[in-house]
Amino acid sequence: MVRVKICCISSPDEARMAISMGASALGLVGPMPSGPGVITDEQIATIARIVPPPIATFLLTSETDADRIIAHQKRVHTNTVQIVDELQTGEYDQIRAALPGIWLVQVIHVIDQKSVEEALRIAPHVDALLLDSGNPNLTVKELGGTGRVHDWALSRQIRDRSNVPVFLAGGLRPDNVRQAIDAVQPFGLDLCSGVRTNGHLDPAKLEAFMAAVNL
Numbered sequence: 001m002v003r004v005k006i007c008c009i010s011s012p013d014e015a016r017m018a019i020s021m022g023a024s025a026l027g028l029v030g031p032m033p034s035g036p037g038v039i040t041d042e043q044i045a046t047i048a049r050i051v052p053p054p055i056a057t058f059l060l061t062s063e064t065d066a067d068r069i070i071a072h073q074k075r076v077h078t079n080t081v082q083i084v085d086e087l088q089t090g091e092y093d094q095i096r097a098a099l100p101g102i103w104l105v106q107v108i109h110v111i112d113q114k115s116v117e118e119a120l121r122i123a124p125h126v127d128a129l130l131l132d133s134g135n136p137n138l139t140v141k142e143l144g145g146t147g148r149v150h151d152w153a154l155s156r157q158i159r160d161r162s163n164v165p166v167f168l169a170g171g172l173r174p175d176n177v178r179q180a181i182d183a184v185q186p187f188g189l190d191l192c193s194g195v196r197t198n199g200h201l202d203p204a205k206l207e208a209f210m211a212a213v214n215l
Contacts, residue, residue: 002181002213003188005058005167006195006206008037014201015047021203022210025056027190028078032062036199037192044076058082058105066090070098080105085136092125103127105167108158109134110150119158129162130190131155133170147171147193152183159184174208178215189213 006018007027015026028044029037048057059078063069064085073081080103081095087106095104104126108119110133119129133150149171159166165187172180173194180189195206 002186003167004210004213005056005188005190006192006201007058007060007169007190008192008196009047009201010037010039010043012047012050015051017201017203018206019051019055021206022214023055024188025058025080026051027058027060027082027192028076029060030062030072030076032060032084036196041072041075044078048076048078056080056103060084064088066092066094069095073099073102079103082107082130092122105130107132107134109136110154110158110170113154116154116157116161120161123162123164126164128165128167128187129158130167130169131158131184131186132190149176149180152180155184155186159186172209174205174212177209177212181213 003024005025005027006023009015009026009028018026028047032038051057057078058080059073059076060082061069061072062085063072064087067090082105084107092104105128106122106126107130108115110131123129133148155168167188167190168180168184168186169190172189172191195209196202
């Protein structure tokens with residue numbers, strides 16, 4: 001069974017809707033240089049508090065310093081931290097020691113063969129990888145939420161060689177998700193814009209997506 005993570009959750013009502021339709025995880029977006037779904041730390045904490053186990057609550061943090069990532073999680077109390085940019089200072093082991101029992105997920109922005117090498121270097125230090133479209137090298141960093149599909153052949157290379165589970169993100173919709181699953185065979189899927197209308201979670205689109213996943 002492929003797990004589904006619904007990202008850009010903005011309210012307890014959206015959280016409940018996603019869970020009721022079969023989501024295994026929810027993405028809660030902290031401050032970002034670009035992209036949709038940003039909410040305050042107070043909102044993230046409120047939503048995380050009402051989500052029942054075993055649903056995973058992912059804090060999407062753009063912090064690149066281990067101490068600041070630790071501080072961010074301690075403000076919001078999610079059970080998972082999704083690091084959307086490259087860790088610049090500190091170590092994954094430092095984050096693990098400070099946040100026992102919290103899962104660590106590193107986003108890899110799949111651009112070229114170097115992205116595959118980056119993923120395989122990082123995989124032993126985290127609990128999962130999330131393969132997304134984006135470009136952290138731009139002047140205004142793209143750290144996800146682009147709605148674009150990337151080269152799934154590169155993601156499949158990572159999936160085949162990674163020693164941790166892989167989530168696939170980037171431009172997933174009801175009409176392409178089966179192709180994505182067949183191409184990459186990921187542990188999980190992650191999406192935001194593909195199940196939204198005017199920025200709001202759309203129950204009809206979400207139902208169609210989940211039906212396509214479960215064909």
